[in-house]
Amino acid sequence: MELLQDSFGRIHDYIRISVTDRCNLRCVYCMPAEGMEFAPHDEIMSYEEITEVLKVLAPMGMRKVRLTGGEPLVRKDLHKLVGMISAIDGIEDIALTTNALLLDKQAKALKDAGLNRINISLDSLHADRFSMITRGGDVNKVLKGIEAATAVGLAPIKLNVVLMKGINDDEIKDFIAMTMDQPLHVRFIEYMPIGHASDSWRKSYLPLEAVTDVCAEAGWTVENTEGPAGNGPSRNMKIAGSQGTFGLIHPVSDHFCDNCNRLRLTADGHIKACLYWSDEYNVRRYVDDPDAMAALFLKALGTKPKNHEMALALEKKMQSHTPTVRRMSQIGG
Numbered sequence: 661m662e663l664l665q666d667s668f669g670r671i672h673d674y675i676r677i678s679v680t681d682r683c684n685l686r687c688v689y690c691m692p693a694e695g696m697e698f699a700p701h702d703e704i705m706s707y708e709e710i711t712e713v714l715k716v717l718a719p720m721g722m723r724k725v726r727l728t729g730g731e732p733l734v735r736k737d738l739h740k741l742v743g744m745i746s747a748i749d750g751i752e753d754i755a756l757t758t759n760a761l762l763l764d765k766q767a768k769a770l771k772d773a774g775l776n777r778i779n780i781s782l783d784s785l786h787a788d789r790f791s792m793i794t795r796g797g798d799v800n801k802v803l804k805g806i807e808a809a810t811a812v813g814l815a816p817i818k819l820n821v822v823l824m825k826g827i828n829d830d831e832i833k834d835f836i837a838m839t840m841d842q843p844l845h846v847r848f849i850e851y852m853p854i855g856h857a858s859d860s861w862r863k864s865y866l867p868l869e870a871v872t873d874v875c876a877e878a879g880w881t882v883e884n885t886e887g888p889a890g891n892g893p894s895r896n897m898k899i900a901g902s903q904g905t906f907g908l909i910h911p912v913s914d915h916f917c918d919n920c921n922r923l924r925l926t927a928d929g930h931i932k933a934c935l936y937w938s939d940e941y942n943v944r945r946y947v948d949d950p951d952a953m954a955a956l957f958l959k960a961l962g963t964k965p966k967n968h969e970m971a972l973a974l975e976k977k978m979q980s981h982t983p984t985v986r987r988m989s990q991i992g993g
């Protein structure tokens with residue numbers, strides 16, 4: 661069976677699957693306040709279809725699956741999908757990216773079904789600010805979700821913090837302080853110009869040097885470290901003697917594309933070979949034809965760009981509201 665390799669020789673063993681485009685939040689950097697036109701249910705991949713796709717990909721070298729969204733935990737019985745994926749030969753790692761609002765009640769079922777890792781988005785520790793950024797979210801529910809996931813053995817948890825100038829940059833120190841006595845891995849993420857009018861993005865964009873500046877001001881000794889398992893795009897550091905680590909994810913200002921090993925599948929069944937590329941291929945047509953599906957994945961990989969230098973061109977498309985450019989909630993990050 662042919663390996664999932666692109667035209668630059670990069671082997672792809674990791675797929676990010678969006679299980680829904682719906683979400684129970686409306687984060688300012690991700691969705692418009694009024695929500696979006698969500699795909700009708702019959703356009704969304706069923707758990708059986710997702711499983712069929714992975715059965716085709718596993719013999720081609722797919723090893724890691726990350727479930728994302730929209731908010732994956734709003735999809736009914738997500739633990740059942742986790743169980744179905746964990747039964748596929750060759751899949752070694754199943755992870756979830758979530759806002760954790762509904763995690764408290766689902767953590768145990770997910771862990772029991774075979775979930776290995778969890779990444780949680782949390783942009784502020786202050787209740788009023790969290791509510792403002794997410795347009796109505798309750799930070800206490802997220803904190804409960806983190807506790808529940810830790811209690812069932814899903815630690816170490818990665819926390820994703822999108823840094824926004826003048827909005828949450830004064831909390832960098834508090835987030836890093838959390839890593840000192842908890843096995844948490846905080847990753848500060850650069851705000852990405854995706855699915856956005858570029859003006860609002862530019863106003864809030866903050867280069868991640870802000871994080872190293874805060875450490876220097878605090879007089880902390882920072883060490884480079886390997887970081888936790890599944891250490892994807894982040895550069896990792898820790899304060900000497902601390903339990904956790906923190907990392908920087910620079911999708912905009914850095915290129916971690918040289919070692920890219922990721923494919924994406926949208927909730928409505930489109931392969932996206934790159935987060936920052938608008939080409940898409942519909943796999944649903946081939947759910948009953950494994951050879952055609954395998955060929956489609958190889959075709960998508962054949963057109964994968966070397967990196968996202970096209971980001972600027974894409975931004976121009978966004979200014980003219982080209983409908984093929986999806987929002988983060990539709991791609992899954």
Ligand SMILES: Nc1nc2c(ncn2[C@@H]2O[C@H](COP(=O)(O)OP(=O)(O)OP(=O)(O)O)[C@@H](O)[C@H]2O)c(=O)[nH]1
Nearest residue numbers: 755757779820849890891892893909911922935993
């Ligand atoms: N440009 C770019 N950004 C990515 C890529 N993968 C993840 N990101 C961004 O990195 C941030 C964190 O993503 P997560 O969903 O937590 O996953 P991750 O850190 O890549 O996953 P693991 O390495 O498996 O833990 C999100 O804002 C993603 O959009 C990628 O391939 N390219």
Ligand SMILES: C[S@@+](CC[C@H](N)C(=O)[O-])C[C@H]1O[C@@H](n2cnc3c(N)ncnc32)[C@H](O)[C@@H]1O
Nearest residue numbers: 690729730731757758759781820851852988993
């Ligand atoms: C689209 S969300 C989907 C999963 C889940 N709803 C959550 O928020 O974790 C996946 C990741 O994308 C990140 N994200 C969304 N829009 C972003 C943007 N414009 N810039 C940087 N990261 C973004 C979120 O912070 C989150 O960590």
Ligand code: SF4
Nearest residue numbers: 683687690730759989
């Ligand atoms: S970042 Fe996640 S939680 Fe926030 S609106 Fe987007 S999909 Fe929903």
Ligand code: SF4
Nearest residue numbers: 917920934935967968
């Ligand atoms: S921008 Fe595209 S090529 Fe670069 S790491 Fe992300 S998905 Fe891979």
